[in-house]
Amino acid sequence: METTRLVIVAVGGQGNLLASKVLGEAALIEGVEVRMSEIHGMAQRGGVVESAIVFGNATSSIISDGEADILVGFEPAETLRAIKRCSAKTHVITNTATLPPFTVGIGKGAYPEVDTITRLLKEKTAGLVAIDAMAIAREAGSPMSVNIVLLGALIQTGALGFSKESVIEAIKRRTKPAFLDKNLKAFDLGFEAALNSAA
Amino acid sequence: MHKLLKDSPGEKIMLLGNEAIARGAVEAGVAFATTYPGTPSSEISLNLFQMSQESDLYFEYSTNEKVALEVAAAAANSGLRTFCMMKHVGLNVAADPLMTLAYVGVTAGMVILTADDPAMFSSQNEQDNRYYAKFGGLPMLEPSSVAEAKDMIEQAFDLSEELKQPVLLRTTTRINHSNAFVTFGAIKAQKTKGRFERDPMRCVTVPAVSRGLHVKLLEKLEKTRDLSEASCFNFVQGKGDLGIIANGVSFHYAQDAVTDLGIEDKIRILRMGFSNPMPENKIKAFLKACTRVLVIEEGEPFMEEAVKAFAQEEGITIPIQGKSSTLFSRLSEYDPAMVREKIALCFGVEYTRPETIDVSDLPEIANRPPNLCSGCSHRATFYAVQKAADGMDIICPNDIGCYTLGFMPPLSTGDFVICMGSSVSTSCGFSKATDQKVVSFIGDSTFFHSGITGLVNAVFNNHNFTLVILENGITAMTGHQPHPGVDMEQMGHSGYGRVNIENLVKVLGVEHVSVIKPFKVKKSIDTIKEALAFKGVSVIISQEPCILFAKSLKLKKPRPFEVTDKCTDHKECINGIVCPSFYIDEGRVKIDADTCVGCALCAQICPENAIRPLKK
Numbered sequence: 001m002e003t004t005r006l007v008i009v010a011v012g013g014q015g016n017l018l019a020s021k022v023l024g025e026a027a028l029i030e031g032v033e034v035r036m037s038e039i040h041g042m043a044q045r046g047g048v049v050e051s052a053i054v055f056g057n058a059t060s061s062i063i064s065d066g067e068a069d070i071l072v073g074f075e076p077a078e079t080l081r082a083i084k085r086c087s088a089k090t091h092v093i094t095n096t097a098t099l100p101p102f103t104v105g106i107g108k109g110a111y112p113e114v115d116t117i118t119r120l121l122k123e124k125t126a127g128l129v130a131i132d133a134m135a136i137a138r139e140a141g142s143p144m145s146v147n148i149v150l151l152g153a154l155i156q157t158g159a160l161g162f163s164k165e166s167v168i169e170a171i172k173r174r175t176k177p178a179f180l181d182k183n184l185k186a187f188d189l190g191f192e193a194a195l196n197s198a199a
Numbered sequence: 200m201h202k203l204l205k206d207s208p209g210e211k212i213m214l215l216g217n218e219a220i221a222r223g224a225v226e227a228g229v230a231f232a233t234t235y236p237g238t239p240s241s242e243i244s245l246n247l248f249q250m251s252q253e254s255d256l257y258f259e260y261s262t263n264e265k266v267a268l269e270v271a272a273a274a275a276n277s278g279l280r281t282f283c284m285m286k287h288v289g290l291n292v293a294a295d296p297l298m299t300l301a302y303v304g305v306t307a308g309m310v311i312l313t314a315d316d317p318a319m320f321s322s323q324n325e326q327d328n329r330y331y332a333k334f335g336g337l338p339m340l341e342p343s344s345v346a347e348a349k350d351m352i353e354q355a356f357d358l359s360e361e362l363k364q365p366v367l368l369r370t371t372t373r374i375n376h377s378n379a380f381v382t383f384g385a386i387k388a389q390k391t392k393g394r395f396e397r398d399p400m401r402c403v404t405v406p407a408v409s410r411g412l413h414v415k416l417l418e419k420l421e422k423t424r425d426l427s428e429a430s431c432f433n434f435v436q437g438k439g440d441l442g443i444i445a446n447g448v449s450f451h452y453a454q455d456a457v458t459d460l461g462i463e464d465k466i467r468i469l470r471m472g473f474s475n476p477m478p479e480n481k482i483k484a485f486l487k488a489c490t491r492v493l494v495i496e497e498g499e500p501f502m503e504e505a506v507k508a509f510a511q512e513e514g515i516t517i518p519i520q521g522k523s524s525t526l527f528s529r530l531s532e533y534d535p536a537m538v539r540e541k542i543a544l545c546f547g548v549e550y551t552r553p554e555t556i557d558v559s560d561l562p563e564i565a566n567r568p569p570n571l572c573s574g575c576s577h578r579a580t581f582y583a584v585q586k587a588a589d590g591m592d593i594i595c596p597n598d599i600g601c602y603t604l605g606f607m608p609p610l611s612t613g614d615f616v617i618c619m620g621s622s623v624s625t626s627c628g629f630s631k632a633t634d635q636k637v638v639s640f641i642g643d644s645t646f647f648h649s650g651i652t653g654l655v656n657a658v659f660n661n662h663n664f665t666l667v668i669l670e671n672g673i674t675a676m677t678g679h680q681p682h683p684g685v686d687m688e689q690m691g692h693s694g695y696g697r698v699n700i701e702n703l704v705k706v707l708g709v710e711h712v713s714v715i716k717p718f719k720v721k722k723s724i725d726t727i728k729e730a731l732a733f734k735g736v737s738v739i740i741s742q743e744p745c746i747l748f749a750k751s752l753k754l755k756k757p758r759p760f761e762v763t764d765k766c767t768d769h770k771e772c773i774n775g776i777v778c779p780s781f782y783i784d785e786g787r788v789k790i791d792a793d794t795c796v797g798c799a800l801c802a803q804i805c806p807e808n809a810i811r812p813l814k815k
Contacts, residue, residue: 011567024213024378034213035344036378039320047569058458059344059451061377064536066555077564083556101567105782106773109565116562124556 001032003056004160005063009082010049010074011099015147018174019072020051022151025170026162027055035061048078055160070159071125072150074133075099076117083124090125091159093150093194094118097134129153131193137186142179145186152190153197164191201250210383216345216374217242219381220284220312223352225250227308228387229282231274232258233267235648236677237286238321239375240314244284245678252692255391260680263619263648264289268296268311275309275365276402277393280356284312287328288618292649294331299404300365301335302412307393308356309365316372317497317532323599323618325531327498332367332475336416338423339367339475340432343450345379351432351472353384358426362419369474371497373448373532424476432472433481439465441546442489444482444502446471449495449533456539460548477505486515493545494521497532520545569604573780574757574796576743577602577669579717581610582776582800584638584667587727593636594629598622598650600642600676601745602669609774612640620649626664627657636731637664643700644674644682651707657736658708665730665737670700671745679748689752704738711737718743720803746796758797758812762788765809772801772810 006023010016020036027034035058038051052063065084072093073079079094086092096114103109122128131153137145148171154160155167168187175183202212203222214222221243224232232251234244244260251258257274261267264285271283285293290313297311313331316322332339340355342348348370359366400408427433437457443466445453450470457466469485471477486492486509494503503521510519522529526541536553543550571578581602584595597603597613598621606613615625622639623646630637641650646668654666674680681687687695704712711733715723723741730737749755762772766788773781773788780795781788790801792813802810 020378021213028211028213028380034379037373038376038378039372048567058455058535060455060535061344061373061379061448061451062534064534066553067536078567080561081564083561084558086556087553088556100782101565102570102777102779102781103568104565105779106777107783110563111565112562120561 001056003058006053006070007068008051014074016049019147029166037061095133140186141182148186149190152187153194156191156194219349221246223349227353230279230389231281236680239372264293268293275305277395279393287315304363308359428478430473437467442492445495452538574746574798580741581612583723596622596639598641623653630664643670675745759792759795761813
């Protein structure tokens with residue numbers, strides 16, 4: 001597989017690391033080499049969690065600015081903040097449900113309009129899929145499944161050449177049995193939502 | 200069964216670097232392991248702790264790294280394969296035993312892991328611990344990848360047994376917190392019961408003995424150099440006459456850069472994985488085959504300086520470059536694009552930077568700084584201290600833990616932090632050097648780690664300050680590891696003792712000791728005022744479990760609060776305590792019921808009594 005570089009950004013607690021592990025497991029199933037790096041030291045205290053996933057033959061495990069092929073953002077402002085990782089060739093998948101930093105909540109900082117965020121992402125990159133992953137996750141039965149909804153959307157875009165079946169198998173291997181049904185539904189709904197978003 | 204205990208050689212699984220390291224130790228037949236938790240090393244010990252519950256492995260969380268290393272030194276001198284792990288600054292704490300253990304050595308394999316943190320993702324400095332190997336005269340191994348880290352451990356144990364010396368294994372955050380496929384090897388049988396053979400002329404380091412041991416250390420270092428020369432961890436790749444010398448993760452950035460630049464036929468790379476002592480002959484031979492050399496290493500010019508010295512000895516005058524204002528920095532960590540650009544610059548290869556996105560027209564995006572959790576009791580303690588000390592000129596030395604975040608406004612209770620335990624001993628200094636009132640903070644785990652000794656000093660020298668011990672019942676910052684004050688029964692583990700901080704502090708001779716429950720705000724403020732008025736050392740123990748830990752043990756059921764119509768918009772709640780559960784909606788303060796746990800701190804400070812439990 002040609003080297004594909006994927007960056008996932010999320011706020012602590014959104015399930016970024018599980019999503020990365022599911023993709024890693026899917027790579028194992030697909031027989032693709034993979035290296036991942038994560039920064040999670042401040043995750044529990046409201047900070048940003050960023051994962052870098054390098055699929056294919058490169059040996060580095062981190063991704064430089066401008067070099068992400070795909071950016072998946074679990075929170076729209078964080079997606080926009082991570083745009084420095086992208087180039088005009090990058091595919092972007094973002095959640096549109098916001099989680100404003102507490103600094104904004106208490107009136108000490110600005111949060112851009114979601115429409116502005118999606119417009120900028122669309123203008124500056126090769127393609128954008130923007131879905132309300134929170135609403136979809138609730139529909140699937142658990143607000144915890146935002147991460148899996150976005151994985152569904154990612155796989156639908158084809159930007160990462162993994163089959164749907166591999167990722168579903170990876171979800172089965174990597175998520176807790178109690179959440180499995182909801183996660184599988186979340187994946188399907190995310191996949192569909194991306195399809196409709198493109199249409 | 201723990202996934203890392205599976206005896207399934209050949210199985211390929213995805214592991215976090217720290218899991219791979221723990222697995223490597225298990226495969227190597229480790230029988231004894233000690234640590235003090237510290238990121239980026241924390242998950243190594245977490246996994247070994249879990250495995251110790253279902254195997255014959257002995258594992259302990261020690262009170263600090265010095266203790267951990269000393270406990271481990273005894274085991275390794277009783278014939279057990281022993282693993283001691285810590286973050287980079289932890290090795291400073293353990294440096295005292297380390298330097299002399301290098302003389303004494305071991306009778307069974309001992310690996311000391313130091314997890315360095317270039318770029319300081321979760322640390323107070325970015326020191327380069329390769330110098331500890333050089334300083335102590337100890338062998339050092341450095342993996343470049345997750346899979347290699349697992350394999351290196353077993354060889355590190357073998358090397359340690361061959362030399363009868365501890366071996367340092369140095370990782371960086373990008374190894375510890377990377378994930379990759381790892382193939383399980385066979386698990387070596389453990390030797391779990393050792394025996395110490397008395398050998399005072401080796402083990403009792405009185406001067407007459409140590410003089411002889413230092414001679415032996417230098418002899419061993421010569422032997423180690425031969426092993427470094429022959430080591431498969433120091434290898435040359437490629438055939439060109441332009442040379443790159445790289446270690447750790449930089450090796451992979453260099454490898455990718457050479458491929459991306461299409462200069463494979465021009466470059467030869469010397470990867471340094473056995474980095475102390477440096478393989479002198481291998482490096483000299485490498486230099487002779489090159490017309491120009493670039494050294495790529497995060498941190499300090501550890502290899503660069505050695506390489507230049509070797510070149511000087513051989514009269515080699517080719518350009519050797521590394522750290523400079525145009526090439527590599529001593530700051531932070533490197534990344535693939537940066538390494539690619541510097542390689543191109545150094546060797547005159549044509550290279551255009553990939554086009555990045557124009558971000559000049561992005562709107563302002565508020566920062567997302569870390570904050571104390573919703574319902575964190577430290578917030579209440581800091582608030583109460585600020586109120587109790589209102590109008591006083593105070594200095595607040597703080598310490599290493601979640602509560603370091605108290606330095607941020609509006610709590611602003613953190614004026615000086617240098618290392619674990621420093622809040623107590625710097626308070627001694629501030630109280631003598633100034634006329635200001637000193638109020639310092641330390642967590643319970645950190646107090647056991649190295650706060651106690653500062654407090655002993657304060658009692659003896661009759662210093663004058665108030666120490667607040669934030670007793671939340673766990674080592675919270677690094678992910679809920681136990682410490683000597685923790686109730687292990689509550690965590691489902693039997694066979695542990697428990698040290699009571701209040702009794703301990705009293706026994707040390709502190710005359711003014713009080714205990715507060717920080718969510719009882721008024722009472723806490725009164726108690727703190729009394730402590731501040733005391734002349735001499737006073738200690739306040741603020742007891743309230745870490746909310747994340749309490750929730751995970753289901754000890755606390757969140758009961759959210761709401762802002763009622765009685766609110767007249769003083770905003771004391773928001774401006775005084777910055778709880779992340781607050782937000783403003785159409786100009787009115789609201790509480791996010793999904794994240795509020797009902798600590799009721801805000802309800803108590805609201806001048807209108809407008810904050811009440813949410814009616815379901």
